[in-house]
Amino acid sequence: MAAVMPVPAASRVLMSGNEAVARAVWEAGVKVAAAYPGTPATEMLEVVSTYPDVYAEWSVNEKVSLEVAIGAAYAGSRAFCCMKHVGLNVASDALMTLTLTGVVGGLVIAVADDVGLSSSQNEQDSRYWGRFAHLPVFEPADSQEAYAMTLAAYELSEKFQVPVILRLTTRICHVKALVTVGERTPHTGAGFAKNPARFVMVPGNAGKRIPLMFQRDGELRAVAESSALNFVEAGGDRRIGFIVSGPAYMHVKEAFPDAPVLKLGFSHPAPFGMCREFAAGVERVVVVEEVEPLLETELKAQGLAVIGKDVLPLQGELSPAVLKPAIARLLGESVPESASTAAPAPIFPRPPTMCVACPHLGVYYTLSQVRNLNISGDIGCYTLGAGHPWNALDTCVSMGASMGVALGMDKGRGEADKDKRVVAVIGDSTFLHMGMQGLVDMVYNRGNVTVLLLDNRAVGMTGGQNNPGNGRDIHGGEAPRVDFVALVKALGVKEERVHKVDPYQLPVLFKTIRDEVKVPEVSVIITDQPCVLTQDYRRQPAYAVTEDKCTGCGNCIDVGCPAIHVTRRGKETKASGREVDLAFVRIESSVCTGCGLCLQPCAPKAIEPWVPASPLRLVKEGAPA
Template identity: 35%
Template sequence: MSSTEKRVLTGNEAIATGFYEAGGMVAASYPGSPTVEILEKLKEYDEVYSEFSTNEKVAVEVAIGASFYGVRSMATMKHVGVNIAADPLMTFTLTPTNGGFLLVTGDDPGLASSQNEQDNRVLGKFAHMGILDPSDSQEAKDFTKIGLELSEKFEMPMMLRITSRLCHGRGIVTLNERTEIEPREFNRNKEKFCMIPPGSREAQFFVKDRLEKLEKYAYDMEINKLEIKEGTDTLIITSGLVYYNLKEVDPNASIWKLGMVYPISEKKAKEITSKFKKVIVIEEMTPFIENELKLMGIECEGKKYFEFTGELDIQDIENGLYEAGILSNKKEYVKRFVETVSRPPLFCTGCPHRPTFDILKKSKAKIVVGDIGCYSLAALFPFEQSNSIISMGASIGMSKGMRKAMSMTKKEEPLVAVIGDGTFFHSGLPSFINLLHQKEDNENITIIVLDNRTTAMTGGQHNGSSGLYNGRDDMKVGIKTLLDSMGFDRVKEINQYEYKTTKKLIDEEIAYEGLSIIVVNGPCALRYKLENPYFYVDPEICISCRSCIKTNCPPLKMIKYEGIEKLKSSIDKDMCVGCSVCAQVCPVNAIKSSATLNKDGENIGD
């Protein structure tokens, strides 16, 4: 590959390319937006072993093991995934790395696809890691390589923090040949790698020493760039994608763009800022850089003028700089788009979760504890069947705590919890085992495991049971079999596309005074390309009751048929995948399968 070859890559693709070029050998992840495509890209390289692990904790442990053995490794995840990985990570950061180790965190300013907006620069500092913050795809690739090099040079894990817009945004990237890195010999020094006292006590001083060395090294780092503008006494300090939005504004100010946001060289920071009367920090989310500078005794302002939440676009920066007195006027922006009808997110056509939540809406369940996955959409209109959503796997532990509270306060009503199959394997298993601890026979809890045998919301990656649906996946753990072996005595399994049978079972289990688990299965229509003969509506039979419409399937709508006064339901045959749920809920059998039509569209019978 020529060093002059250029390609347009997303930030995610650039990180994968950088890891490959740097001689990376082992990469692990758990799929979560915005970082999913990093591992998808790495699958293209035979020289790299890559896997979607069971959860982020396992992914970090796989990468740690590879690093200990002396090869360059990487773990990638969305920002909340670092919470899951924190247990091994916080102790791993006390040990020296052997092969370079890089943790990629996809932060999500503005919560485009997340349940919170945490700033993992704070976690990176808490874990005593160096933190790199790229601004474009080229830097995403370059900083991946730099991070691995710094990890080996200072024997410390490094964090590459990237945000959603940069993960998915595209830029021109120069490609290079892969550099093969000879694995380092595994270090069998127990005091350095067995983190129990007294070794871990000594490690505290090692961590302090290497951070101080990295800070001194940061003084001359080329990725921290100072751009001087003559005739100004204002300095703006920034990092990441915000830098390019700031450049679009082009204020009368010098700019110090940080490539490594932690640690910041105190000596360099004081040298640079002392030459300016006013120092402004522009960064998304928490005042991380601002606080670091203030801890050094450097006077600066930032969040006084810029929002603490969401992305900072050009208009936000202009408004903030105007308030700070850096800009003498601000532009009036005119909307350049047409307002459209609001379109809430929907379950995909033929999604197997739809009938289950339609059934729950009609059931006697007043409390449904939700979880993270495609089925989180059930909290929204029209189903509105999740009363709480916190984190991966939390629905099971929360339902136990809620049930105990209900029992202690003499409140008796059905309690339902839902969890997806991917989440079941990710973090649900410990909570399921905990359900058996001090279980009371008369405590009414119904748990529904939604098994579509894929990690659907992030693009259809495998999970522990995917291999039961296709031969390409090597993980074939049956959820019901596993729950039976744990000791649960009431576990039932059903095809959730069989609407009436599923409704009868769910109603029975909700009424049951005790703990019951229902595994409702059905293939993800998108992942497994569900495509049966489409269904159609006979408007002469349809009574306009809207029972089918209430299932919220995208191909369904009410239309005006020629010669018929009332609106009747209809199905877009190009969207329909033939799941048959609409036909099953129709009370008058007005919805029929196209399998009964001949080539001329005439009904030839059932």
């Protein structure tokens, strides 16, 4: 990422929520920032890394990133850690003890919840961690609040020596708004002061810290009651009053501009006194929160007759289109019609797929050709192998789960699976994140699993970030590179069972997979070609289909490359009388990178190097010569 241009104090800048948080982190004098990439949180650390005077790193997983931030905060420096919602699950082991030790320098943990499931395997609500870990939670509603609340979180963190959770959602992370920014305020850490009774959490020490945690809860609730981050907006229509937090506040204001609203930016510990006073001034109270009824449940426990998920959905964003009919039904009014009653225009479906020439294409094409497999998948670009045309992924649970799930499939196989071979698929970054432990377990317990370790030298799904497997740090500078062959051998895989193959060489890949799944022990096949969107990829001259040679067999389509298009379909009657479908194709030469995957299954050799018809066509399509 390019360096951030200097922005004068009090300037108004168009920023996403992620950018606004990063700016505030820099202004707050943070010294150490760490994260593992994960949509929608990724850009926070990417932007932080461009500011001067901040040490920033991509950690191997979220737990390590939080532990790095904890160490800096113990040393008195301000620290920052960010992750997506499922990442906090990984970091929670450290989090649940951190709440007892507390911090010295301010520590803010930004957690981005993927409300609406734009790029995640679940839609969990990270506000639970505030309750579970007894930590304050701030919930911004737009980019300006994301900026301001980050600065406020550092002040609160240091005053109470407690980490603060900044809970964002996809809408806050990615939508841009004008933000008034300032300048950096230097913050110098005092250094680490040895105090084993506080920082060494053996049972005897931890037990003494628990009463302090509960005492802190009460103090923080008192602060929330008077915090400027929580405020009431009066309205003329007092039939319904809304208690709301996060981006849902914007939706409520758009849908019901004349309704009273209690807006909670400091949402945990909840200011019950403010809520009770607000409820007394309206006929009915609706709690609008994404996605779980946390505050609603707490207020009901306080004896307040509030309404929430009785009328609102338990998943997805609470947009005006969702709120208006729900509240209309609650009031006994006619449900408003949608703004647009016209039928949507038919659109050809475009499911997510891999990139043109992606090195994973050959892997999944090959897996789709090998029969009698159970394939355990993982989190990354290669999760798309579950889709058309490959249909070559059977499970996907969490980061690194392919390893343990595959071992469980092996050990728990029933009569119907006794002859099936088990394959685990995992990417390089995911393997370093949480897959190594699974491989150790697999070797130790003598599993019968073939592991496909797809090394594309990037954290591909989140934008091609660097990791320890590609030899570059967060700034693109040279860094030690993990040798995956040496690593898996060190984890116990026999040397003869470790193979490194080029995923663009389909015959070699097919033979290696076919041979290894027959071996009744752990084997690892490492594919080693870079992601096509990174600087490591080397584009080759493009290919085209020679129409006169194309028989319409459609074998090239099964590779799944998006550069291949069906131009027309037909049918052919075989000598046996059986009618077969034909698909005549063309290659979009302007995007073809010349990887050669489609050539290999093409029986009539109809795919040949592309020759531009004229210099004008070459310029227009931007294809290689």
